[in-house]
Amino acid sequence: MASVAARTALLPVAHGTEEMETAVMADVLRRAGARVTLASVEEGPSRVVKASRGLRIRADVSLSASELEKEYDLMALPGGMPGAARLRDCQPLAEALKRQANSGKLTAAICAAPAVVLRSHGILNGRKATAHPGFLHELQEDSTVGAATENRVEVDGNLITSRGPGTAYEFALAMTEATMGKDVRDKTATPLLLAREIGGASDDLPITVVSPAPPPPVKKEGEAIKVLLAVADGSEDMESVITYDVLVRGGASVTIASVMDNKDITCANGLGIETDGLIQDFEASEYDLIVLPGGMPGAEHLSKCKTLISMLRKQKESGKLYAAICASPVVVFETNGLLEGKKATAYPAFQPKLKDPSVIKSRVVIDGNCITSQGPGTSFDFGLTLVECLFGKAKAEEIKGPMVMW
Numbered sequence: 001m002a003s004v005a006a007r008t009a010l011l012p013v014a015h016g017t018e019e020m021e022t023a024v025m026a027d028v029l030r031r032a033g034a035r036v037t038l039a040s041v042e043e044g045p046s047r048v049v050k051a052s053r054g055l056r057i058r059a060d061v062s063l064s065a066s067e068l069e070k071e072y073d074l075m076a077l078p079g080g081m082p083g084a085a086r087l088r089d090c091q092p093l094a095e096a097l098k099r100q101a102n103s104g105k106l107t108a109a110i111c112a113a114p115a116v117v118l119r120s121h122g123i124l125n126g127r128k129a130t131a132h133p134g135f136l137h138e139l140q141e142d143s144t145v146g147a148a149t150e151n152r153v154e155v156d157g158n159l160i161t162s163r164g165p166g167t168a169y170e171f172a173l174a175m176t177e178a179t180m181g182k183d184v185r186d187k188t189a190t191p192l193l194l195a196r197e198i199g200g201a202s203d204d205l206p207i208t209v210v211s212p213a214p215p216p217p218v219k220k221e222g223e224a225i226k227v228l229l230a231v232a233d234g235s236e237d238m239e240s241v242i243t244y245d246v247l248v249r250g251g252a253s254v255t256i257a258s259v260m261d262n263k264d265i266t267c268a269n270g271l272g273i274e275t276d277g278l279i280q281d282f283e284a285s286e287y288d289l290i291v292l293p294g295g296m297p298g299a300e301h302l303s304k305c306k307t308l309i310s311m312l313r314k315q316k317e318s319g320k321l322y323a324a325i326c327a328s329p330v331v332v333f334e335t336n337g338l339l340e341g342k343k344a345t346a347y348p349a350f351q352p353k354l355k356d357p358s359v360i361k362s363r364v365v366i367d368g369n370c371i372t373s374q375g376p377g378t379s380f381d382f383g384l385t386l387v388e389c390l391f392g393k394a395k396a397e398e399i400k401g402p403m404v405m406w
Contacts, residue, residue, distance in 0.1 A: 007032075007033065007034040007035065007073045007074070007179050007180055008034065008035045008036075008037070008070075008071075008072045008073050008074070009029050009034050009035070009036045009037070009072060009073065009074040009075070009076060009175075009179075010037050010039060010067070010070075010072045010074070010075045010076070011025055011026055011036060011037065011038050011039070011076050011077075011078065012039050012040075012041055012063055012075075012077060012087055012090070012093055013038055013039070013040055013041070013049050013051075013057060013059055013078065013083070014040065014041045014042060014049055014082075014083045014086035014087050014090075015042060015049050015050050015051075015082070015083065015086060016050075016051065016052050016080055016081055016082040016083035016084075016085075016086060017049060017051050017052060017057070017078050017079075017080045017083030017084075017087075018051065018052050018053075018078050018079045018080030018083065018110075018111055018112075018164075018165060018245075019051035019052065019053055019055040019057060019080070019241050019244070019245050020165040020168060020238075020241055020242050020245045020246075020403075021078040021079055021080065021110050021111055021164075021165055021168045021171075022038070022051065022057060022078045022241075022271075023237050023238050023240075023241035023242070023271055024165075024168035024169055024171075024172050024238055024241075024242075025076055025078060025110075025168065025171070025172050025175070026038060026237070026269070026270070026271055027172075027237040027238045027267075027269045027271065027376075028169065028172035028173060028175075028176060028188060028192070029074075029076075029172060029175065029176060030269045030270055031188050031191075031192075031269060032176045032180055032184050032185070032187075032188040033180065033184065034073075034074075034176075034179065034180070036270070037060050037061060037067070037072075038057070038059040038060045038061075038271075039059055039060065039061050039062065039063040039067055040059035040061070040062050040063060041063045041086060041087060041090040041093055042062075042086075047059040047060070047061065047062055048274050049083075051080065051083070052080035052081065052083060053244070053245050053248040053249065054248065055241060055244055055245070055256075055273065056273065056274035056275075057271065057272065057273060057274075058264065058272030058273065058274055059272070060270075060272075063090065063092070063093060065092060068092050068093070068095075068096040071105075072100070072105070073105060073106060073179050074105070074106040074107075074108065074175060074178075074179050075096070075097060075100045075105075075106070075107050075108070076107075076108040076109070076110075076175060077108070077109040077110070077113040077117055077118075078110060078111065078113065079109070079110050079111020079112040079113045079116075079132060079164065080111060080112065081112055081116075083112075084111070084112040084113045084116035084117055085116055087113065087116075087117050088116050088117045088120050088121070094121050097117070097118070097121060097123060098121060098122070098123065101123045101158070101159070104158050105158060106158050106159075106160065106175065106178055106179060107123060107158060107159055107160075108159070108160040108161065108162075108171070108175050109160075109161055109162075110161065110162040110163070110164065110167070110168060110171050111131070111132045111135075111162070111163065111164045111165070112131065112132055112134075112135050113131075114129050114130065114131040114135070114139070114161040115131045115132075115135035115136070115138040115139055116135065116138075118159075118161075119138060119139060119142060119144075119145060122144070123159070124139065124142075124144070124145045124146070124159075125144045125145070125146075126144070126145075126146045127145065127146045127156050127157075127159050128146050128147040128148075128149060128154055128156040128159075129145065129146075129147075129148065129149070129154055129156065129159065129161040130148065130149045130150060130151050130152075130153070130154040130161050130162065130163055131148070131161065131163065132163055132164045132404065133150075133163070133164075133401075133404065134402075136148055136150070150163075152167040152170055152198075152404075153167060153170045153171050153174045155174060155178070158178075160174050160175055160178060162174075163404045164402070164403055164404035165242075165245070165403045165404065166380065166400075166403045166404040166405035166406070167198075167404055169192065169194055169198060169199070169200075169377070170198050170199050173185050173188065173189055173199055176188055191375075192375065192376045192377040193347075193348075193374050193375040193376065193377035193378055194376075194377035195377065200377055203361075205361055205362055205363045205374075206362055206363065207362065207363055207364045207365075207366070207381060207385060208345075208359045208362035208364070208365045208366070209366045210342075210343045210359060210365060210366065210367035210368075211366075211367055211368045212366070212368070213321065213366050213368065213369065213371070213389040214319060214320075214321070214368070214369055214389075216389065216390055216391055216392050217288045217390065224251075224252070224253035225251065225252050225253065225288045225289075225390050225391070226252070226253050226255070226285070226286070226287045226288050226289075227247055227252045227253065227254045227255070227287060227288065227289045227290075227291060227386075227390075228254075228255050228257055228282060228285075228287040228289070228290045228291070228311070229243060229244055229247075229254055229255070229256045229257070229291050229292075229293075230257050230258075230259055230279060230290065230291075230292055230302055230305075230308050231256060231257070231258060231259070231265055231267075231273065231275060231293060231298065232258065232259045232260055232265060232297075232298040232299075232301035232302055232305075233260055233265050233266050233267075233297070233298065233301060234266075234267070234268050234295055234296055234297040234298035234299075234300075234301060235265065235267050235268060235293045235294070235295045235298030235299075235302075236267065236268050236269075236293050236294045236295030236298065236325075236326055236375075236376060237267035237268060237269045237270070237271040237295070238376045238379055239293035239294055239295065239325050239326055239375070239376055239379050239382075240267060240271075240273065240293040240295075241271070241273075242379040242380060242382075242383055243291060243293060243325070243379060243382060243383050243386070244256065245383075246380065246383030246384060246386070246387060246399070246403075247289075247291075247383060247386060247387060247390075249387075249399045249402070249403070250386075250387035250390065250391050250395055250396065250399055251387075251391055251395065252288075252289075252387075252390060252391075255276050255277075255282055255285075255287075256273065256275040256276050257275060257276065257277060257278065257279045257281070257282050258275040258277070258278055258279065259278075259279045259301055259302055259305035259307075259308055260278075260301065261278075262278075263275045263276070263277055263278060267295065267298070268295040268296065268298060279305060279307045279308055279311075280307055283307050283310075283311060287315070287320070288320060288321060288390060289320070289321040289322070289323060289386060289389075289390060290311060290312055290315050290320075290321075290322045290323070291322070291323040291324070291386065292323070292324040292325070292328040292332055293324075293325060293326065293328065294324070294325050294326020294327040294328045294331075294347060294375065295326065295327065296327055296331075298327075299326070299327040299328045299331035299332055300331060302328060302331070302332050303331050303332045303335050303336060309332075309336050309338075312332075312333075312336070312338055313336075313338065315369075316338055316369065316370070319368075319369050320369060321369050321370075321371065321386070321389060321390070322338070322369060322370060322371075323370070323371035323372065323373075323382070323386060324371075324372055324373075325372065325373040325374070325375065325378070325379065325382050326346065326347045326350075326373070326374065326375045326376070327346065327347055327350050328346075329344045329345065329346040329350070329354070329372040330346045330350040330351075330353045330354060331350070333370075333372070334353060334354060334355065338370075339354070339355070339356075339370070342356075342367045342368070342370040343356050343358060343359045343365060343367045344356070344359070344360075344365050344367065344370065344372040345359060345360045345361075345362045345363075345364070345365045345372050345373065345374055346360070346372060346374065347374055347375045348374070348375075362374075363378045363381045363382075364378060364381050364382055364385045366385065366389070371385060371386060371389065373385075380403075380405065384396045384399075384400070384405075387399065
């Protein structure tokens, strides 16, 4: 990977930017060895942007003139609204994007951004591109656009476009290949555990139901289904954000709690998140689901948090849902006796440490109120399974379309 460390990428973000797309783009490119800069286009001293589903992302820098004067191998735009519109209206960014495209360097955009940003600034003139289904008509109706396609990823020379959160992995890997080559792309894809159908190397594993989850909770009118997402420094970026975003899309009220000494955490591959508070602040509350991302050393921090482990034990004993992905089923659940009487899966490197390995070859395992999953590439399945358990199958199916899952 050392030979490609010099590759640089600028990812502008704004209030209303789509959080899953942002996290996947940044994480995959960083895993590949690129130097990725998340830059906020918002004015003011704060670098925190409130993304489209409410996640507070801490950008690396503010998008100053000096940042835009630098040369980047790649400029890549996430979608989300009104985030894409705010990117479009940032005039210094518009000029930088035009210079990038005209110089022959790689320009990329996903979801709403191809239509809202690139088309508006003439960067799609005569080019082939795709966009989110809700914005594709803007490309189809614009005679200056070369061709509008429904491909999950469209590559036209130094331009790469894609459709939405569900295509973000393919999009990020296409950018990786374009900037660093196919070998790097393949080495980056393998540990993500992506299915072969979307460019990964993992077998088509099942979702295994050992015993059915409890029925969705019954709430009074106006009462929210409550979820606690516990995170730490070193939590896996994509698993944290995808789980959060999918649950919010499903209708859950998600509280993000830090088990560290401060509410600002930095994920395993550099994404900064401003949480809702420290875990102690939420100890007295009850939740319909407590869920953990993986990532190291994040899972170790979660495992050592006495407050969190106490909450998880009460959750298990009460019959309410508790869930974990990647390293956390082993590092947190198995280590603390939370898999007694339960079957589970985990990231392949941690699977040998599971006492009961009988269902490890599963993308997601449901064993009553315990739900586990394998890693970044199974995060969408994990999140959708949690939505189904909390809201029913119809809701999980409903949100797949806007995410462009299939």
